[in-house]
Amino acid sequence: MLYAASARRRSVCRGFVLNLLALSACAYTATAPRPVRAPVAPDYVDGWAVTPKRSTWQGRELMCLVVSDDPSVDNLHSVAHPDHPRYRAFEELEDPHGALGVWPSAYAACAALERIASERKRPPTVLELGCGAGLPSLYSSIVLKSPHVVATDVEAVPLAFLEAARSCHAPPPRKEAFATAVLDVTYAAVDDIRGFDVVVCADMLYDTDVATALGALLGAAACGAGAPEFVVCDPGRRGRDHFLDAFGAASGLSPMFVDQAVPDGCVDVFDGTPIGAVGVLAAR
Numbered sequence: 001m002l003y004a005a006s007a008r009r010r011s012v013c014r015g016f017v018l019n020l021l022a023l024s025a026c027a028y029t030a031t032a033p034r035p036v037r038a039p040v041a042p043d044y045v046d047g048w049a050v051t052p053k054r055s056t057w058q059g060r061e062l063m064c065l066v067v068s069d070d071p072s073v074d075n076l077h078s079v080a081h082p083d084h085p086r087y088r089a090f091e092e093l094e095d096p097h098g099a100l101g102v103w104p105s106a107y108a109a110c111a112a113l114e115r116i117a118s119e120r121k122r123p124p125t126v127l128e129l130g131c132g133a134g135l136p137s138l139y140s141s142i143v144l145k146s147p148h149v150v151a152t153d154v155e156a157v158p159l160a161f162l163e164a165a166r167s168c169h170a171p172p173p174r175k176e177a178f179a180t181a182v183l184d185v186t187y188a189a190v191d192d193i194r195g196f197d198v199v200v201c202a203d204m205l206y207d208t209d210v211a212t213a214l215g216a217l218l219g220a221a222a223c224g225a226g227a228p229e230f231v232v233c234d235p236g237r238r239g240r241d242h243f244l245d246a247f248g249a250a251s252g253l254s255p256m257f258v259d260q261a262v263p264d265g266c267v268d269v270f271d272g273t274p275i276g277a278v279g280v281l282a283a284r
Helices: 002-031 085-092 104-120 135-143 156-168 208-221 240-251
Strands: 048-057 060-067 126-129 149-153 178-182 198-202 229-234 255-261 277-283
Touching: 048 085, 048 135, 048 156, 060 085, 060 135, 060 156, 104 135, 104 198, 104 229, 104 255, 104 277, 126 135, 135 149, 135 156, 135 198, 149 156, 156 178, 198 208, 208 240, 229 240, 240 255, 240 277
Parallel strands: 126 149, 126 198, 149 178, 198 229
Antiparallel strands: 048 060, 229 277, 255 277
């Protein structure tokens, strides 16, 4: 009888284990990640012909949208034609550079955001200033799954491109999770950039006045409780020293830039010069 009871217990236990294994297999099958559809680029955004710029992060393809550089777009056959979107960008936008391409500093910013998310063990909330094509904002929203991302630029056109690009990626964000806004940093106040874990600025030091204003703004925001982390990336623009001086004067810190490698093939959107590394702000 004891043997029979033990045998029955072994049979019941064996059946229980097999059921658990079967359930585990079912659970694994149900939760296995599905392939994510690659984003499909529109041909036009708000009347502008656009070109997709793609990069891959942690196995996920991200797509930015910029003004088309195809000479034959709209049968114009030349980027120098007054109706070509590239020509129009320089004629119609006060600062066209954010609409023209993805700058190498944006890649360094994404790497810095990945490090910050890893250190915090959660995705940070992100404000991007002078976002242009907005790769760091897309990266924060789609790859890091940040709960709140706001991308700003002095021009509305690149913001329209960025909103269109974000809508091409699945799944769509919650309404409050991704937003854009026109913001001129030369008139911005500290309160405009408070309330975020990280403030990102990728290649904004090409103008000395903008660099000085940005340095003073971020330096003032670096003081006091609740100050955000700053991801400022610069390939060596003429405004770098102006930024460092203004940031140091406003914060009392000793800022410097430390070089960080960027992916192979990165070129300066200004002139096509290859760029292998950009400076990333460090302040102590």
